[in-house]
Amino acid sequence: MQGADRFEVLIPEADLQARIRELGAQITRDYQGRDLVVVGVLKGAVLFLSDLVRHIDLPLSMDFLGLSSYGDATLSSGVVQITQDLSRPIVDRDVLVVEDIVDTGLTLSFLRETFVSRQPRSVRICTLLHKPSNTRKAVPLDYVGFTIDDRFVVGYGLDFEQRFRNLPYIAHLPPQDPAA
Secondary structure (H helix, E strand, O other), X not given: OOOHHHOEEEEOHHHHHHHHHHHHHHHHHXXXXXXXXEEEEEOOOHHHHHHHHOOOOOOEEEEEEEEEXXXXXXXXXXXXXXXXXXXXXXXXXXXXXXXXXXXXXXXXXXXXXXXXXXXXXXXXXXXXXXXXXXXXXXXXXXXXXXXXXXXXXXXXXXXXXXXXXXXXXXXXXXXXXXXX
């Protein structure tokens, strides 16, 4: 892929898929006999959610929510904006929020508070990546794929200026030298 020579692969595709299978099995055990709604946070979680739900051996429904705190920047602004709301109510439902990455915790804290006010039976969070060194607001994470250092990452749904989401792995995108 054009521009991919700038990347340092952090989590290869095979490691991603193995961990997603493990998460799917754990979620299947935890939600047996429950009315599960899996909510993907757009756009970054789409690839992760797609693979994850194929490994959850339960009847479930899916919905999507759009949130933004980055825009085209590489650092969170801290201001969360709902860009697309759920299509159905979650009252008395078990909700599993699927997120691509938890960085500062500000976005998920906002989302969790918003969902709790909608009176679901439960709200749990599953994230592919967690950067604990950037935490500004602690949010309980029920399922974590990988814990990573404070680096800007792309691939497998994560983007830089809306590009590179389609990489099948997670990679570090080093800052570009403006003189280069």
